[in-house]
Amino acid sequence: MYNSKIIGLGHYVPDNVVTNDDLSKVMDTNDAWIQERTGIKERRHVVSGDGDTTTTMGVKAAKIAIERAGIDKDDIDFIVFATLSPDYYFPGPGVLVQRDLGIKTVGALDVRNQCSGFVYAISVADQYIKTGMYKNILVIGSELHSHGLDMTTRGRGVSVIFGDGAGAAILSREEDNSKGILSTHLHSEGQHAEELSLIAPGMGKRWVNDIIADNDPNDESYYPYMNGQFVFKNAVVRFSEVIIEGLEKNKLKSTDIDLLVPHQANLRISQFIQKKFQLTDDQVFNNIMKYGNTTAASIPIALTEAWEEGKVKDGDLVVLAAFGSGFTWGSVIIRW
């Protein structure tokens, strides 16, 4: 059995900065409310028509990760792509990355686990490397939320939170079992599936033919729905549980954590976790202030920025943790 380790990281966000004041021009919201409740100051939105999609952003992040890993694209044995905002209903973006990067015909898998998507994707890639099946795996988290949000006052509880962007990692074989990804921990509770969801278009409740027939401008099922307070309450509990689970599995304590990179759901959630585990500001990486919640992209963007800022060093204990729609949640324990 091998371990896997992250040998290259990259991220890409669109240039277009959307501030809280910008949003207050199109909906009844304000900078003070958004900052107080979420910590978000601004986010990036793809400008319609400028060519960026979930896939192209993922490809841009991947190119940086591949270069930093010091490998060739043809060394990649498998692709895992996490997103809730694919370019097409099907096929998923994994194959589009294989095409756009000109990688040989390796397997490409799409992961549909929203805010936990990157943690799930890393876990999948880690298993393939552990068994020796693959040596180098490209893992991408990318989201284009802005084209699907309700940018009116009706959607303000959701739309001010989410932003666009992508992050990527190259996972590679590590022969020293005390290094790299030590363990991953995944959970779900489908009982709360609809509490944070986008119902239509879907082949279950809303057939495409119904949608076309209805053409109802008041139908909110096309927009993401979030029961914010319920999500918040579950998030703080599940984040804590799954971090503890990962630490205990490796006989570690919270005092051993060098860097926690939580999914950037809400600065208040990160602060709650920081306080609970008695971590310093330096031990928790947050960038939600700049990008909002980019769901599957949030951890790889944050991890890349942390690494670029020299906050991830050889031998550090790095913990990734996520919670989101599904509900799904998970953690990754890494000895860098």
Ligand SMILES: CC(C)(COP(=O)(O)OP(=O)(O)OC[C@H]1O[C@@H](n2cnc3c(N)ncnc32)[C@H](O)[C@@H]1OP(=O)(O)O)[C@@H](O)C(=O)NCCC(=O)NCCS
């Ligand atoms: C979304 C969230 C910030 C909302 O904060 P909250 O304190 O729960 O606010 P509420 O939804 O109770 O709304 C409070 C009031 O603010 C209003 N409001 C909602 N969005 C607003 C906005 N963008 N601007 C101004 N007012 C807003 C509501 O209409 C409500 O008004 P009312 O009291 O007159 O009815 C918070 O619940 C949250 O962060 N939840 C977790 C979200 C999350 O992590 N999601 C991702 C999961 S990974």
